[in-house]
Amino acid sequence: MKKALTIVIVILVALTVSSLLVGCGADTKQAKQHMKEGEAKLEKLKADTITFVNGLASLSNSSDTTATIDALNKAKTTVAGLSKTSDQARASYEKIKSLNGVPDYVKYADLEIKALDVFQQWIKSIGSYFDQFLSMLKAGDLSGLQNAAKASSDTINKLGQEYSKVDKEAQQLKSDKKL
16 A cells, blocks of 8 residues: 555656646747747837937928928827837737746846836837927927927937847847857
């Protein structure tokens, strides 16, 4: 009887251990999949951001108020799209955090989420500046534009530097851990 009970316990322990090991492999596979999804969204986000920033030159090249208002409204729409893509990338990285046995992937996801949070602050700062600029244009009083531009520029630059720092840290972890 003792021998039979011992055999049952050994079998249960072996099954438990093997199911844990299988779960770890499955979680690593899922982590890689979610990471690839997030990275694809990040690549789109980076490309769209470059296009957006390059298109901002049209705002400073126009002396026509109506054309500037139209350009600002178009830019605000683009900002909303960038924010949506950022949210989608974030959602992919959030999925990694719920997985077990993949601490390096979780740390990488945390860093990418932190970078995306900074990106969201950056894009909100730009949107806020556009709102101020639009209000001034519609009021016909641009006297505060230079101060608003300076304050926004300082914030935007600081957030850009912070994003770059966190993103570099995430890429270094990815490289070091061969994720």
